[in-house]
Amino acid sequence: MTARVGVVTFPGTLDDRDAARAVRLAGGEAVALFHSEADLKDVDAVVLPGGFSYGDYLRAGAIARFAPIMEKVVDAARGGMPVLGICNGFQVLTEVHLLPGSMIKNDHRAFICRDQTLRVENADTAWTTEYRDGEEIVIPLKNQDGQYVADDRTLDALEAEGRVAFRYVGWNPNGSRRDIAGITNERGNVVGLMPHPEHAVEAGFGPDSREAGRNGVDGLAFFTSAVKGLLATA
Amino acid sequence: MATILVHVMPKPEILDPQGKAVGAALPRLGFDGIAQVRQGKRFELTVDGEVTDEVLAKVREAAETLLSNPVIEDVVEVTVAQESA
Secondary structure (H helix, E strand, O other): OOOEEEEEEOOOEOOHHHHHHHHHHOOOEEEEEEOOOOOOOOOOEEEEOOEOHHHHOOOOOOOHHHOHHHHHHHHHHHOOOOEEEEOHHHHHHHHOOOOOOEEEOOOOOOOEEEEEEEEEOOOOOOOOOOOOOOOEEEEEEEEOOOEEEOOHHHHHHHHHOOOEEEEEOOOOOOOOHHHEEEEEOOOOOEEEEOOOHHHOOOOOOOOOOOOOOOOOOOOHHHHHHHHHHHHHHO | OEEEEEEEEEOOOOOOHHHHHHHHHHHHOOOOOOOOOOOOEEEEEEEOOOOOHHHHHHHHHHHHHHHOOOOOEEEEEEEEEEEOO
C-alpha cells in the first residue's frame, strides 16, 4: 500500500503543486483536495500548503478557516490524522484553533525570501521522526506575515510541553517570539511552520548545500516522516 | 436599514508594523509632532430593520469570532452609525 496524502487548494494557494511533488518524492500518493468540497477522499494525512488563500483578506488564513474542506480537516486532525500547515497553511491552522498563537507582519515590515537555517526541536511529531533532535536544516522561507506571536503563558506552555517543533537559527527573520519557526499540538500529529520544506526536496531545485548549488533537500524528511509513519501504523 | 460600526485594533502589547510604517512616513511629508500611529480596521455592517439588543449581541459575537482574532486584536468599539428609512 501507499500512504495517501491530501494537498488542499484554496483560492490563492500557490504551493500546492510543490507540496504534491514533495509527497510523491517521499514515496506517498498525492491526492488533490479542493476547498469547496467537504470530502477528504480517504486520505491518511493532509498538507495545507502556502500561498495567499483568499488574498489574505481580513487576516492571513481567516477566510480559509471556514472553507467546507476545513471542517473535515479539523475533525480528522482531532482524531489523530497527521496534518502539516506550511506558511499560509500554518496561519490557517492557528485561525482554526488547531494550533495556538497567531502570525502578524514581519517586524521589519518587508516581505522576505531566503534560505533559512532551522533547528529541529522536536523530532517526535508525525512530520519530524526522520530528523534528529537538535538537527539543523536549511529550507526556504518566504513570507510577509511571518511573525509568530502568542501570550507568555501560551509560549511557556509550548516550551514546557516540547511543542516548539522548529526554531530559527542564526537570525530571527521576522521577529517571531522566542525564535519560533514551527509548533505542534499536544498529540504531535498537527505541525505548522512558516518556512517551506516542500521547496527543498529535490537536488537541483533546493537551497544551496555544502556540496553544490541548489542541491539542498533538507525538507524531504517532513514528508518521508509522515509516509513512513503511516505505513508503519497501517 | 441601519449600519453598525465595528472597530478592531491590534492589541497594545502587539507590535503594529503598519502603524509604525505610517508613523515613519508622516514626518517625511512634514507632518511633525505625531508621537505614535497605530492602525486598525473599521467594519461597516448594514442590517435590515432595527438594531435590537439581539442584533447587536450577534454582531458583537461576529466581531469576536470572525472580524477579529483575539490572540492579536481587540474589538474596541461596536456602535450604531445611522438609521435611515
